Amino acid sequence: MCNKETITSTGRKMMISENILFGMGNPLLDISAVVDKDFLDKFGLKPNDQILAEDKHKALFAEIVKRNKVEYHAGGSTQNSVKIAQWMIQKPHKVATFFGCIGTDRFGEILKKKAEEAHVDARYYEQNEEPTGTCAACITGDNRSLVANLAAANCYKKEKHLDLDSNWELVEKAKVYYIAGFFLTVSPESILKVAKHASDNNKIFCMNLSAPFISQFFKEPLMKVMPYVDILFGNETTDDIAEIARKTQNLPKENTRRQRVVVFTQGKDDTVATVDDQVTMFPVVDIDQNDIVDTNGAGDAFVGGTEGCLTTCFCVLSHLICTNQPNIYCDNTSRLNKITFNDCISLSCLFQTSHFLLSTQDSCLHWSKSSRWRSASGRVTTRPTSSSRGLDAPSQKSQTFTNVSNLLSFTQDMFCTYILF
DSSP states (O other), X not given: OXXXXXXXXXXXXXXXXXXXXXXXXXXXXXXXXXXXXXXXXXXXXXSSEEEEOOGGGTTHHHHHHHHSOOEEEXXXXXXXXXXXXXXXXXXXXXXXXXXXXXXXXXXXXXXXXXXHXXXXXXXXXXXXXXXXXXXEEEEETTEEEEEEEOGGGGGOOIIIIITSHHHHHHHHHOSEEEEEGGGGGTXXXXXXXXHHHHHHTTOEEEEEXXXXXXXXXXXHHHHHHGGGOSEEEEEOOOTTHHHHHHHHHTSOOSOTTSOOEXXXXXXXXXXXXXXTTEEEEEOOOOOOGGGOOOOTTHHHHHHHHHHHHHHTTTOOOGXXXXXXXXXXXXXXXXXXXXXXXXXXXXXXXXXXXXXXXXXXXXXXXXXXXOSSHHHHSOXXXXXXXXXXXXXXXXXXXXXXXXXXXXXXXXXXXXXXXXXXX
């Protein structure tokens, strides 16, 4: 298995440490529940949509709690992704740091508890002017309608939190950074400060276009940050997606030691990535609609899988990163082993797929081994039962994962066996 303790070409041992992954964004307490069409109609919601709460939605959050059995999760796009990365890494805990603003209220306390349960080092800026942000995930069948009330998430202050010495030390400690585009509406100056630090120190800065309205209505702050972006994620569905990805890759860039990588997911359609001046298509694992438990946060899970790969399997430490090519190197056996970013995306597709199927951390997931990891990205071989929401018995050629640790161990084994050697 890939060991988190690696020996570099200079003979020094390095261990994946706390706070090596940094995320900053809009923390929301996710309130997730299965609802019916009447509930959607009452509040003017579409079955598959994401909107900001208006006055007519104020009663929604109280009613969804009263009417339905709900689940609470530490949410918000960036926080979702760093949670997945931490979930993939497992130990040490608090590999991922998260900054954002919450209120001093009951929902804020629940949010802090949920982040702690996910082993994320959440350092929230707490204020009492606005309540903690919430997001109602109204689930109907395969669809989910998201209604977000940002509230306190809109109140993040760079000078009152990011600029504090104790907090900035955590930024400096990180090697990989991820911020969703949604945060451009809150504190673009905070994003710029972190992005410039990453660029000046040849670290990896990742960003997500998040939603169409970011590019449409926040183009100016977005383009100010773009020169510092090493890895750009997006979710697009258009006929000329490959050309858009290529042109985005070629936008001006400050740190020329790294060529920008652009990754566009397209739901069930191929994931598109520009790496090494080439556009590569990654097929998405085909899943029966009846097998899907929940699609909420699947895109965030994809990004989290990527960040987890960068932080763990690729041993992303500044002195292990090749500065002349966009490829990343992992020194696992006293020699450098070249791993392309394409391998990282293949693993991320697996995590996006597993997110569709896993309802609890003790669910079983069955995966078929492939002679080359990237050739299949893993293939789901069985279907979940309606009673347990787990999965049926595996076929003879399948691997069975009874918990997250086993899934992690298997993915690391796959990297070592089929890519590193």
